[in-house]
Amino acid sequence: MSALRLRAVDAGYAGRPVVRGVTAEVPDGGWLAIVGPNGAGKSTLLKAIAGLVHHQGEILLHDRPVTSTGRRELARTLGFSPQSPAMPDGLTVTDYVLLGRTPHLGALAREGAQDLSIVDEVLARLDLADLAGRRLHTLSGGERQRTVLARVLAQQTGVLLLDEPTTGLDIGHAQALLELVDRLRRADGTTVVTTLHDLSFAAQYADRLLLLDGGDVAAEGPPAEVLTAERIRRHYAAEAEILTSADGHPVVVPVRPAPPG
Numbered sequence: 001m002s003a004l005r006l007r008a009v010d011a012g013y014a015g016r017p018v019v020r021g022v023t024a025e026v027p028d029g030g031w032l033a034i035v036g037p038n039g040a041g042k043s044t045l046l047k048a049i050a051g052l053v054h055h056q057g058e059i060l061l062h063d064r065p066v067t068s069t070g071r072r073e074l075a076r077t078l079g080f081s082p083q084s085p086a087m088p089d090g091l092t093v094t095d096y097v098l099l100g101r102t103p104h105l106g107a108l109a110r111e112g113a114q115d116l117s118i119v120d121e122v123l124a125r126l127d128l129a130d131l132a133g134r135r136l137h138t139l140s141g142g143e144r145q146r147t148v149l150a151r152v153l154a155q156q157t158g159v160l161l162l163d164e165p166t167t168g169l170d171i172g173h174a175q176a177l178l179e180l181v182d183r184l185r186r187a188d189g190t191t192v193v194t195t196l197h198d199l200s201f202a203a204q205y206a207d208r209l210l211l212l213d214g215g216d217v218a219a220e221g222p223p224a225e226v227l228t229a230e231r232i233r234r235h236y237a238a239e240a241e242i243l244t245s246a247d248g249h250p251v252v253v254p255v256r257p258a259p260p261g
């Protein structure tokens with residue numbers, strides 16, 4: 001079964017679509033990376049899938065329209081980690097990550113031992129255990145980014161929507177985070193949709209890439225088919241060589257443009 005199916009999706013703000021005509025399918029346990037230049041509409045599409053931005057066309061989550069799924073049920077099925085979420089200063093890392101357990105609690109219930117143990121495990125996996133008691137405003141950019149991901153992982157949903165999850169992370173933490181997400185999908189069949197600026201990371205981890213430009217789908221398919229030097233030039237106005245890594249994935253290497261004249 002497809003975890004996620006998009007048919008002729010337009011999405012945007014105040015009646016003005018900024019993403020048009022997206023059709024895509026992500027199987028259970030699949031990983032789709034939405035790529036494209038700044039302002040292409042990547043975050044808008046991800047928010048539409050999360051039910052946070054109005055859309056036209058069809059977005060089906062396990063064959064049901066996201067729009068007809070209640071907020072609480074949606075939050076138990078689909079975890080969304082935004083690019084710049086509100087993070088109240090006074091909260092500790094543990095308190096913030098515990099918020100991820102909210103959709104699983106009864107109406108007036110407080111978190112129990114099991115919720116705390118899930119949070120501890122997620123913090124350990126994201127190299128955050130030593131920061132559990134720290135207030136959010138004292139964290140570095142990368143620590144905040146990992147804390148945001150910890151919250152969505154504590155939500156334990158079968159579908160993860162991650163908006164630029166590696167922004168601000170050094171190469172080691174970025175790789176560890178993507179490896180962790182990849183292990184989740186291999187072990188539990190978690191379905192993943194990410195926006196990613198790093199095209200080489202996108203090619204290493206995602207099964208398919210959806211390249212947006214100016215709100216339109218410029219290409220969709222396996223990374224090795226989507227990533228060509230010609231497309232990088234046309235859609236990003238950048239010069240790059242596409243190499244192939246030892247394990248067969250495309251690697252995008254920026255090269256300096258030839259001097260004018």
Ligand SMILES: Nc1ncnc2c1ncn2[C@@H]1O[C@H](COP(=O)(O)OP(=O)(O)OP(=O)(O)O)[C@@H](O)[C@H]1O
Nearest residue numbers: 013014018036037038039040041042043044045195
């Ligand atoms: N809340 C909003 N109201 C009106 N327009 C918006 C809103 N959010 C985004 N936009 C516009 O929609 C377009 C797509 O923005 P979006 O954030 O989806 O692009 P993106 O591909 O994720 O960009 P980036 O790579 O820079 O994060 C942009 O022109 C942006 O200015």
